[in-house]
Amino acid sequence: MVILPTIHFMAVAAALLGAIGWAQAGEPQPKGPATRVVTLHKIEIELDGRTGSLLRMRHPGPGTVVHTTAEHASLLDLAYPIEAFEPLRLASRYSREAKIAQSAGQVSVHWDRLGPSRSAFDLPGHVSATVTLKAAPDGESIVMACRVENHSPNRVRQVLFPDLLGLVPLGEAARTEFRTGPVLTKPFVELAKPATDRFYAVNPTFAEYTSTGKESTMAGRWLDLSGPGGGVSLFPKRHAWDTGPIVMLQYWEVNRRLRLMCVHYLELAQGAVWDSGEYWLTPHEGDWSKGIRPYRAWLQEK
Numbered sequence: 001m002v003i004l005p006t007i008h009f010m011a012v013a014a015a016l017l018g019a020i021g022w023a024q025a026g027e028p029q030p031k032g033p034a035t036r037v038v039t040l041h042k043i044e045i046e047l048d049g050r051t052g053s054l055l056r057m058r059h060p061g062p063g064t065v066v067h068t069t070a071e072h073a074s075l076l077d078l079a080y081p082i083e084a085f086e087p088l089r090l091a092s093r094y095s096r097e098a099k100i101a102q103s104a105g106q107v108s109v110h111w112d113r114l115g116p117s118r119s120a121f122d123l124p125g126h127v128s129a130t131v132t133l134k135a136a137p138d139g140e141s142i143v144m145a146c147r148v149e150n151h152s153p154n155r156v157r158q159v160l161f162p163d164l165l166g167l168v169p170l171g172e173a174a175r176t177e178f179r180t181g182p183v184l185t186k187p188f189v190e191l192a193k194p195a196t197d198r199f200y201a202v203n204p205t206f207a208e209y210t211s212t213g214k215e216s217t218m219a220g221r222w223l224d225l226s227g228p229g230g231g232v233s234l235f236p237k238r239h240a241w242d243t244g245p246i247v248m249l250q251y252w253e254v255n256r257r258l259r260l261m262c263v264h265y266l267e268l269a270q271g272a273v274w275d276s277g278e279y280w281l282t283p284h285e286g287d288w289s290k291g292i293r294p295y296r297a298w299l300q301e302k
Helices: 006-017 020-024 293-301
Strands: 035-040 043-048 054-059 063-067 077-079 089-091 099-103 106-111 126-135 142-151 156-167 177-180 183-185 206-209 223-227 230-236 246-252 257-268 273-275 279-285
Touching: 035 099, 035 106, 035 126, 043 106, 054 156, 054 279, 142 156, 156 279, 230 293, 257 273, 279 293
Parallel strands: none
Antiparallel strands: 035 043, 043 054, 054 063, 063 156, 077 089, 077 156, 099 106, 106 126, 126 142, 142 273, 142 279, 156 257, 177 183, 177 223, 206 246, 223 230, 230 279, 246 257
C-alpha cells in the first residue's frame, strides 16, 4: 500500500466512503425519462441526463458491465479541499446541469460547474470539465478522455478518471477475475467480508495498485475484469516511464458492486487545465487475451 500525504489520504477516503449510503438503496433501476443512450461500436452506454454520470454499460460479449442508480453513479470525481471542510468533493453525481452532446461515433458530457458533495459552503469560482467517449478506430473499443479547467482560487488536488462506479460480477462473482501485470484477484470475493466483520481498518474493502516505484503492481498499466463469458479491459496511452496513475478498487457488500478508479494526484491551480490523455476501454468476448489486443497493438506501434 502506498503511503500518501494526509491531504491525499483524506481525499481518497472521502471518495471511497462517500457512497456508502448506496448499499442501502436496493437494486439499481437506472431507466427513466432523463437518460441518454448511445451505442459506440457494440457498446451500449446509458448516461444520466441531469448529472452526466454513467448508469449502465452493456456489450454482447460480457453482457452488462456497469449497472447502478443515478444517485450513486459516476464518471468523474475531484478532490477540492477547502479550509472549512477538507474532504469536499466535486463530482458528476453531485451536478445537475450536465450538457450531453452526441455526434457520429462520439458523445461528450460537459459541466460548466461541477457540483459539490456538500452545499453548505460558499465556494468562490467554479471548476468545469468535459468527458468525451468516442468510437476507437479498431472497431471494438471506446476512447475515454477528460479535460478539467479550474476557474477557482482553490486548488484541485486529485482527479478520479475514469471512475467506473457500479461494476457488476461478470457471470458468477466467484469466477470474475481482475488482473494487471503479475496480479490476479477475485475482487467480488476477496474484497468482500463476513457480515459480522465491522473492522474496516483491519480488513478494508478496497485495494490499490501502482504503476511506478518499488511497489509497482501494474507492469504495463493494462488491466482487465473478466468472467467466463467475457470482460472489459482498460489502459491509458501513456509510456511506462510516465508518472502514475494509481488504480483503486472498492467493493460494497450489500449491493455487491465494484468501483474502479484511476487516481491522479495533482496541484491544479486557478486558470490551469488538466488533460487525462486517452484511455482505451474494450469490452470483449472470451477471456482476458481478447481484451489485451488493443493494448498489444499500441505497443507494437511504438
